[in-house]
Amino acid sequence: xxxxxxxRPALTSALLCAxxxxxxxxxxxxxxxxxxxTAMDEIAPAFEAQTGHEVTVSLAGSxxxxxxxxxxxxxxxFISANExxxxxxxxxxxxxxGSRSDLLRxxxxxxxxGADAVPVEISPALDLPGLLGEGRLAMAxxxxxxxxxxxxxxxxxxxxWDTALPQVAQADNVRAALALVxxxxxxxxxxxxxDAAADDNVSVxxxxxxxxxxxxxxPVAELAGREGAAAVAFLAYLHGSEARAAFEAQGFEVISQxxxxx
Numbered sequence: 001x002x003x004x005x006x007x008r009p010a011l012t013s014a015l016l017c018a019x020x021x022x023x024x025x026x027x028x029x030x031x032x033x034x035x036x037x038t039a040m041d042e043i044a045p046a047f048e049a050q051t052g053h054e055v056t057v058s059l060a061g062s063x064x065x066x067x068x069x070x071x072x073x074x075x076x077x078f079i080s081a082n083e084x085x086x087x088x089x090x091x092x093x094x095x096x097x098g099s100r101s102d103l104l105r106x107x108x109x110x111x112x113x114g115a116d117a118v119p120v121e122i123s124p125a126l127d128l129p130g131l132l133g134e135g136r137l138a139m140a141x142x143x144x145x146x147x148x149x150x151x152x153x154x155x156x157x158x159x160x161w162d163t164a165l166p167q168v169a170q171a172d173n174v175r176a177a178l179a180l181v182x183x184x185x186x187x188x189x190x191x192x193x194x195d196a197a198a199d200d201n202v203s204v205x206x207x208x209x210x211x212x213x214x215x216x217x218x219p220v221a222e223l224a225g226r227e228g229a230a231a232v233a234f235l236a237y238l239h240g241s242e243a244r245a246a247f248e249a250q251g252f253e254v255i256s257q258x259x260x261x262x
């Protein structure tokens with residue numbers, strides 16, 4: 001008991017010192033494009049450990065996330081896989097002024113089931129129907145989800161869309177399209193290079209030329225009225241060196257920002 005009486009003041013002091021930190025801890029809700037899953041699985045826990053804030057990440061197609069935000073979903077940060085959906089939210093006044101920036105670049109690739117598929121040359125001469133046989137070409141929704149939009153644009157640019165269309169199997173998001181190829185339900189698919197790198201059950205058999213589709217840029221922004229301390233800190237963290245390493249490990253090209261602390 002004497003020992004406990006001596007220890008009690010030290011314990012009380014330690015608890016009082018910890019209270020301000022606990023009071024400052026907040027939750028940040030991040031809506032992120034499905035193609036960011038692997039990187040966010042690393043970035044979110046690292047940020048939590050460093051700051052004490054809690055991160056909740058919601059992953060889906062950028063179009064679905066943008067529509068949820070339009071309907072009032074309580075997101076703090078939005079990372080889109082294309083600029084158009086972010087433009088829509090900005091035009092609607094749903095972004096925190098001055099918080100938007102370009103975060104990442106990516107590329108789209110043709111993948112095949114299995115780890116040792118034979119590479120092909122992606123050009124107007126590519127015989128997609130011949131490669132597919134009776135199978136399907138897995139893509140994210142071609143009129144809504146960025147990966148699908150980019151893939152359709154590339155195929156149209158190369159003159160391959162009309163012949164491919166009858167065999168296109170559309171999925172809700174790019175990770176769902178990847179899963180169709182990974183499990184062998186579809187022999188081929190079009191996904192981001194970063195998605196292909198995250199799955200050992202697929203092979204990249206070709207990369208679409210950069211000039212066959214619009215630039216693949218991932219913008220990020222805070223949502224209007226949600227500019228809390230955790231959101232501000234997480235946005236800064238995304239532009240920092242630790243997040244850069246996580247993104248680059250997945251094959252993203254990080255767009256440098258002035259004053260990002262690299």
